[in-house]
Structure formats: C-alpha cells, structure tokens
Amino acid sequence: MIGIAILVIFLVFAGLMISGRLPALLSLPLMALSIALVAGIPGSEIISEVIEAGVLRLSSAYVSVIFGAILGQVMMTTGITEKIIKKAAELGGENRTLVSIVMCAATALLFTTLSGLGAIIMVGSIVLPILATVGVPAMVAAGSFLLSIGCGMAVNLTNWAYWTTLTNIQLSDIRGFSLVVVALTAMTALVYLFVELRRAENSRTAAWAMPASGEEIRSDAPWYSLITPLIPLVLVLGFKLPIVTAFICGIAYALLTTSRSVAQFVNTFSRCAFKGVSDAAPAVMLMISIGMVLKAVMHPAVAEALTGPLSAILPRGAVGYVLFFSVLAPLALYRGPLNMYGLGSGIVSLLSGLGVLPPLAITAGFLATERMQVIGDPTNTHNVWVANFTKVDVDKLTLKLLPYLWVLTAAVAVVAAIMFM
Template identity: 40%
Template sequence: MIAAGLLIIFVVFAILMFTRKIPALLALPAIAVLVALLAKLPLVDILNVIVSQGSTKLVSVYVAVFAGAMMGRVMMQTGIAEEIIKRAAEFGGEKPLIVSFGLMAVTIILFTTLQGLGAIITLGSLVLPIMMSLGIPRKLAGTLFLLAFGTGFIFNPILFTLYRQLLGLHDDELLPPQILTFGFILMGLMLIAIFIYSMIAARRSGDILLMSAVTKEQLLKRTSQKKVPLIALLTPLIPLLLFFGFNFFGIKIDFIAAFIIGSLFAVITTNWRNAVKTLTSSAIKGIEDGTPAALLMMGIGMLLNALNLPGIKLALEPIINSLPFGSAIFYVAFFGLLSPLSLYRGPLNIFGIGIGLFTIMFGTHILPAMALLAAIMCVEQVQNICDPTNTHNVWIANFVGVQVEELTKETIIPLVIVCITGLIFSAIMFL
C-alpha cells in the first residue's frame, strides 16, 4: 500500500513539474510532507523532523552555494572573468571554431568555480555575442556554451559538497580519491564529445559567415577597461587547488573556506583598497544568486528525511533489492538508457524526485557506494545540460533566439552516449 501511494505521489508531482504547474522548489517539500503523512507520522514530528530538521539537513551545501556565488560576483566586479574571456577571444584570432574552442576552454575553467544564473548571464553575455559575431550560428553558439558550462560543472564544489552528504561522510572525513579520478574520466569524455559534436555541427552548418554587423574587435572594445594583473587570473583555480590539492595530501579544507580564500585573493590582487566594498556587495548579490539553489536544497533535505522514515524504507527496500544490479550490463543499461528520465525533475534527477530513489539505493547498499555515486555523476550530466526546465537552459535559449527544446534536441544524444560510456568505466572501476 505504501509503495503504491509513493508511486502515485511521485507520478502526480512529476506530471505537475513536467507541465510547469508547480516548480521543484515547492514540489519537493510538498512531496516530503505527503510521504510523511503516508507513513502516518504525527503532525508534530512532520513539523519538527521533516520540515525543520530537513530544511537544515543540507545546510553545508547551501552555505557553500552562497560562498561560491559570492566569489563569482567578486570575479565579475573585479573584471577577472571578463579579462579571461577577452584574452581567450584575442588568442583565437579570426578563425570562428578556434575562437569558440578558446572561449569554451575558459568557460569550462570558470564554471569549475562559478555557479548560479547570475554567472551564466554575465559570462554568456560576453561569450555568445563574440561567437555569433564570427558567424557561429545562433543555435550552435548556445549549444557550445551550454556544453562547456556542463563540462566545467563536473568539478564544481557545490556538487562535491552534495556528494559528501550522499556518502554520509563526517566533517573530518576526506572525499574518496576515486571521485576525483572518475571526475577526470567524465570530463575527458565530455571534451571528446564536444570536439566531435563541434566538427559535425560546423560541417553541417556549411560556410560560416558573419551574422552580425558588430565585429569581435568592437565587442572586445566594449568590455571593461579595468587593468587586471595576470596573477589575478588564477582566481578560479584557488578553491580547486585548496580543496582537491590538500585533499590529495590528506588535509581537509572545506569548500566554504576555499571560496572565501578565493574571494580574498581576487580583491587583494586587483584592487585591495576597495576590498571591503567589493566583498560586501558581492556577498549581498551572491546570496541573491544562490537563493534558488538553497531553497531547492532545503526541499531535498526534507525529502531525504521523509524517505528515511522506517515505514517508507521497509516498504521500498524489497522493490529496490529485486533489481538485478549485480549485473554490470543491467547497471549500464538502467542508468544509461533511462538517463533521459532525469529531465523535467524526473525519477533520476538528483535535484528532483530522483533524490528519493537514490537515497533508498544508498540505504539498501544494493550497489557499492562509489558505483552509485558515479552513476549519479553520469546521469547528472544529462540533466545539467539537456533539461529544458533548467533556468540556465532557458536563458541561453532566449539569448540566442531559439526554443529551449531545440537545445535539448541538440544535446540529448551526445550526452546519453557520454553517460553510457561513463557508466562502462564506472562498472569496470567499482563493480
């Protein structure tokens, strides 16, 4: 009865989110409360255990979101992000694809640190006009920028903070080094996919002609005239070096501290006299940028607590355990072929109702923890790049003047192939 009730709840809310009748920000808390009611949890416990404790369960994740968004704003206000983009465009000369590859490379690097719609808008407003001014077709420019964003986001600290929670690591425990290894494998697969897609798309587009009266030189002249020291351009790498580098040597530095140090490095190496003003305004705008993600994390925390209720786990464990995940073929086929179910906040979306499935799977130990986490990383690539409900997909589509579903059609096949290939590597490494 409970299993059937859960299925009905998930299906109803999946349809509501698919038809955009209700956003995930509201859907996840609502699902959590309904699941608790299904488990016959008293009203007081629903308020305390599900709503109150659940909303703070992932507090370290959304504080990291705010810290990362603050650092992103610092990079924008100091002109660091703009300077990196400008240098990449100048380095490429006048060859459209070479310029595009250069811009994608720096976009990948920047989004290992940046996050939030504010960062997408700021960088997209710089990168996309330069691409289109050189004759890259609008849809192709949007697709390439989206692919680059998703590739860099593989190593974004926000995801790794969430991975710590899923693995149930204590504050003093280090991330398993296998996560970093698999992240590099996944990034390598993405780079190969981007290169092949770019070559095919360029040939398909025929002769690339100038599509705008505005030249690349004019666009670059419009950019900020702030002088940014070369050393400041290392800013996006600071959090990664602090976290992953020290983690490699057995020293844990939290992402929140790494982001704060990165922000301080940026203001000190650019204009230290205005450091207080820059940090203050960046913190305020960073909170604004990170609020949607933080609210989503609160809902995810509530759903995590609801699905960990004894009655719910007892009802679902037999169903999950009946799946033949002992077979590597089934593992690859299940997560690979069904990866499009991560779209529209679907049942394989870690930032949607999929958090329920993955939570139960971690709890039942039906798969080795690293195999399940690697599957999440692969499926998340499909969601992060292809999902038309993502705010960044919607903004990019509007900016380049295409329907958001067109970006999904362009990216879904390459990303499913990347997902399946990544799962094959995961099966070899962790099963």
C-alpha cells in the same frame, strides 16, 4: 501497497513539475509531506524529522553555494571573468573553430568556480556574441556553451559539496571519477563542435542573426589575478582543504590582487557578499526543499515500504548497471527520478541504503545521468536563458544535444562500472 502509493506520489509530482503546473520549490516539500502521511509517520515526527531536520539536512551544501556565489560575484565585479574571456578571444583570432574551442575552454575553466544563473548570464553575454561575430550558428553556439558549463561543473566545488552531502560519501571517493567525467565531457564538446560546424557549413546554415555588441571588453584586473578560478580547486585537490575554506581563500586572493586600497577591498567584498547571497538564494531554497524529501524517504517507515519495489528493478551486475543508467538516462530530464536536483534527490540516498549495489556505484550512476540534466534539461533556468539569448527553441536545443549527451552518459556509466562495481 504503501510502497506503490509512494511511487505514485513521485509520479504525480513529477507530472506537475514536467507540465510546469507546480515549480520544484513547492512540489518537493509537498511530495515530502505526502510521502510522510501515506507512510503513516506520526505528526510530531513529520514536524521534527521531515520539516525541521529537513531544512538543515543540506546546510553544509548550501553554505558552500553561498560562498561560491560570493566568489563568482568578486570575479565578475573585479573584471577577472571578463579579462579571462578577452584573453581567450585574442588567442582564437578569426578562425571560428579555434575561437569556439578557446571559448569553450575558458568557459569550462570559469565554471569550475562560478555557479548560478547570474554567472551564466554574465559569461554568456560575453562569450555568445563573440561566437556570433566569427559566424558560429546560434544552435551550435548555444549547445557548445552549455557543454562547456557542464564540463566545468563536473569539478565545481559547490556541486561537490552538494553531492557528498546528499549521498554521505567522501570527496576523496569521487574526486578521481569527477576528473574522468571532465575529460569525457570535454571530448563530447569537441565532437559536438566539429560535427555541428561541419553540418552547418554543408547546409549553409546562416550565422547567428543577433549582432555582436562591438564593445571592447575592458578590465583592470592584473594578469596574476586570472588564476583565481584555480585557487579553490588546487587547495581542495592538492592540499585537501575544506571547500568553504578554499572558497574564502579564493575570495581573499581575488580581492587582494585587484584592490588598490583597504577601502576598495572592504567595499567590494561587502557589495559582492550581499549580491552573492542574493544569487544563491534560489539554490538554497531548492536545497531546503530537497532536504525535506531526503528526510521523508529516509525515514524507516518509508524505506521499509520502498525496499521491495526498488530492489526488484535495480540491476545486480556491471552490464545491467551500465544499461540501467544509460538507457534510462532521459529520466534525468524534467526533474525526473534520475535527477539529483529533482525526484532523484531522495531516490539516490534510498538506493544507497538498500545494499543491492555499492553506495559509490549508485552515486556514480547518478553522476552519469547528471550529465544529461546539467547540460540538457530544458527546465534549467540557464538552458532557458541561453535559448532565449541565442533565439533558439529550448526544446529543440535539448533535442539537438540529446544524442551527444546520451552517448556521454553511457560512457560515464561504463567508467563508473569499471571503478565501483
């Protein structure tokens, strides 16, 4: 009965988040406390284990978020981000398909390093008007931009830090899998572009009505500073450096290659450090809330109560595994139970400890459904901003992307089954 009551609590708070009546920032801590109380955890342990320890549960992940946000601010402040996009636009010329592909590639590259709504607004404010200028319809521009962000996010070091901290796996265990996810997401983005541009052409869909700014994108960043997004990635992948250290090296390289004096170096770093911490604050607060949920559901009393219900629904074989994460993929939307940035933050850790499936298979399954979340979830602030900026309805944008994301999630789940089952 206790296990059923805990699952009901999950559903109640999911409903509150989906309906918009309570934000995830409040829903998750309240969920953690409710679960702890229902499971009969003593008050002293709730304070020490759920609240205090929960706040610090994902500390290494949110430190990475902060340094990643600082690097993003440095790249934007010094003009590196703008110059990368400008060069990409020059390569595309006037051909809207070619321009779209090049813009997607540039955006994906940038978001291997960048993260957060501020970075998405900065990049989107440049990329989306360029797409409008060459006649790409609003829905196609918005969808391709979100797919490009998702492509880069699959190997974003901030995300890697969060996933590994959340699931207690090693970075080396999912590195190769993440690269496959990048390739599959890139293929999906290309298919989306070709299919939707052809449909728009056949139906004579009007080009995006929002006028381009017409302003020249200017930047004094030298050409050799443009490899900044690759610096942290190469250091982690090639030299096995820790993620925070890699971010610090990327920050230092960007500042050294764009600063004309020591004073400019210091001033730029100081400004970007404060702004980066500010940009990272919402994500950090959400991770603190997620940490409380993790500590609550991983408590022995809760784990024991949930073992029976969860073990009964988990698939045992590879085919069942693929069907489970493919068919149920939309449960990653609206911060649902397959969303690692929502209800799934507690479930993924709990499932990994049940022993029904290999921990890596559980993690990879959630990374498959993460494709649905990071690209298509209308509760993402970046989805809302992109929809507003391009003047399309955010729910219609999700519906447009849904078939592509469902196939992408299924493909990733198949790869996960092959690699980890």
